[in-house]
Amino acid sequence: MMRSDPLANPEPLIRRVYAYVAYRIGDGPDAQDVTSETFERALRGRDTYDAAKGTPVAWLIGIARRCLADAMAAPPTLVAEPPETAGPDHADASLRRLTLSAALAALDEREQELIALRYGADLTARRIGEVLGLRTNAVEVALHRALSRLRQLLESERSEPSGSDAEAVSTSR
Amino acid sequence: MKRFWKRDEQLLVLEEELRARRSDAPETLVRALAHRARAERRWLRPQLRVSYAAVIALVAFAAIFSAGGFGVAKSNAHGPTRIFDRLTASSSPATTVSQSAAADQYRGQCGPQPPYGSTCVVSIKDASGNEPQAGCVNVSVPLTVTPDNAQPITVTYHTQDGTATAADGDYIAQPSGSTTIPAHTRNWQIVVQICRDHQKGDEYFFVVLDSVSPGATIGNNSAKVTIKDKFKN
Numbered sequence: 001m002m003r004s005d006p007l008a009n010p011e012p013l014i015r016r017v018y019a020y021v022a023y024r025i026g027d028g029p030d031a032q033d034v035t036s037e038t039f040e041r042a043l044r045g046r047d048t049y050d051a052a053k054g055t056p057v058a059w060l061i062g063i064a065r066r067c068l069a070d071a072m073a074a075p076p077t078l079v080a081e082p083p084e085t086a087g088p089d090h091a092d093a094s095l096r097r098l099t100l101s102a103a104l105a106a107l108d109e110r111e112q113e114l115i116a117l118r119y120g121a122d123l124t125a126r127r128i129g130e131v132l133g134l135r136t137n138a139v140e141v142a143l144h145r146a147l148s149r150l151r152q153l154l155e156s157e158r159s160e161p162s163g164s165d166a167e168a169v170s171t172s173r
Numbered sequence: 174m175k176r177f178w179k180r181d182e183q184l185l186v187l188e189e190e191l192r193a194r195r196s197d198a199p200e201t202l203v204r205a206l207a208h209r210a211r212a213e214r215r216w217l218r219p220q221l222r223v224s225y226a227a228v229i230a231l232v233a234f235a236a237i238f239s240a241g242g243f244g245v246a247k248s249n250a251h252g253p254t255r256i257f258d259r260l261t262a263s264s265s266p267a268t269t270v271s272q273s274a275a276a277d278q279y280r281g282q283c284g285p286q287p288p289y290g291s292t293c294v295v296s297i298k299d300a301s302g303n304e305p306q307a308g309c310v311n312v313s314v315p316l317t318v319t320p321d322n323a324q325p326i327t328v329t330y331h332t333q334d335g336t337a338t339a340a341d342g343d344y345i346a347q348p349s350g351s352t353t354i355p356a357h358t359r360n361w362q363i364v365v366q367i368c369r370d371h372q373k374g375d376e377y378f379f380v381v382l383d384s385v386s387p388g389a390t391i392g393n394n395s396a397k398v399t400i401k402d403k404f405k406n
Contacts (some may be wrong), residue, residue, distance in 0.1 A: 010210040013202055018198030027196040029296045029317060029393045035198065036319035039206045043213050100190060119191040125209070151187050 006049040006056035012125050017064050023120030034071050038064040054130040061121050063130050103153040111146035204293045233317050284384050293322045295385050296392035301399035302367050309368040314380050314396050316361040326354045327386040337376035337400050342368050367400045376400045
């Protein structure tokens with residue numbers, strides 16, 4: 001009996017794993033390292049993939065979650081600085097991005113994970129359920145709650161900026 | 174009802190913003206990992222074929238025994254013995270061991286093609302150091318290699334001014350440096366020197382990777398080195 005190869009078409013899988021990892025720890029070399037480590041482990045455990053238990057992308061995201069947990073548990077390199085997410089030339093876009101990033105950071109770990117799986121890895125609620133061991137309905141409800149909470153945080157953040165900030169944004173347009 | 178639809182639209186906008194926040198994987202990384210996945214698949218095939226042959230041999234052998242094969246073998250020496258010989262000859266132990274050893278030897282390693290699984294990706298990461306009270310001090314700028322490099326990799330680099338400039342003595346310029354990452358070393362470092370100056374506030378410059386030896390590619394090619402001014406107040 002021939003087992004199906006989960007890495008038969010690797011490019012889209014690499015992009016989705018990277019997008020998920022970058023969603024959790026930021027775009028840059030660290031995300032590249034975690035993505036590489038994920039594929040290292042996936043290649044070593046290629047024979048253990050069981051198509052009956054889920055899709056290749058759900059299997060890989062499960063491995064990526066363990067790699068992320070290991071990377072976060074490892075002591076930080078003393079000399080390294082976190083990469084910057086935005087340059088000075090894109091002030092408006094950067095401001096929105098940073099506001100969204102700040103609001104995401106204010107969510108709890110579980111909500112951040114759900115949003116990263118949905119919008120980073122682009123998994124459906126059903127696939128997220130496979131990864132997290134939850135029912136599809138429970139995932140949908142939790143996602144909706146996370147989005148609502150995120151929107152509330154953004155609204156409170158956007159209603160607060162000072163008059164000078166608002167003026168700067170309006171003149172830049 | 175109207176309010177309900179308004180809320181939904183806002184959520185849709187938020188979902189769009191969240192999707193737009195997705196980061197694209199660097200092409201070098203995608204190519205390197207995809208190449209690796211396909212290369213290991215080629216290694217996997219002969220191994221599988223050998224193991225399938227071994228399974229078929231065992232099943233056939235067991236079937237012959239359970240059907241009173243010995244009796245047949247005694248009465249007809251050319252029957253089961255020849256079948257067994259043919260089956261074992263098609264997967265000789267020497268072939269199995271050498272193929273398996275070859276696959277194990279190169280699995281998880283990168284290097285010039287062939288026989289390694291993929292191209293090594295060398296990346297540089299940001300770093301920082303405190304401005305010294307006097308003179309200059311070393312700062313290590315991390316380099317990472319993925320996956321495991323089977324052979325040494327030579328990297329050339331240069332420094333580039335940012336707000337910190339070599340002309341002002343903020344750091345020691347390195348117009349063309351090189352370092353060799355030993356085999357099987359996932360983490361390495363480039364050492365640059367930062368110096369005491371009389372400017373207030375943090376300053377930075379860049380270390381840029383120029384080239385790597387054949388069999389490797391550059392991932393993240395530039396690192397920002399921040400000189401932290403601890404005398405700012």
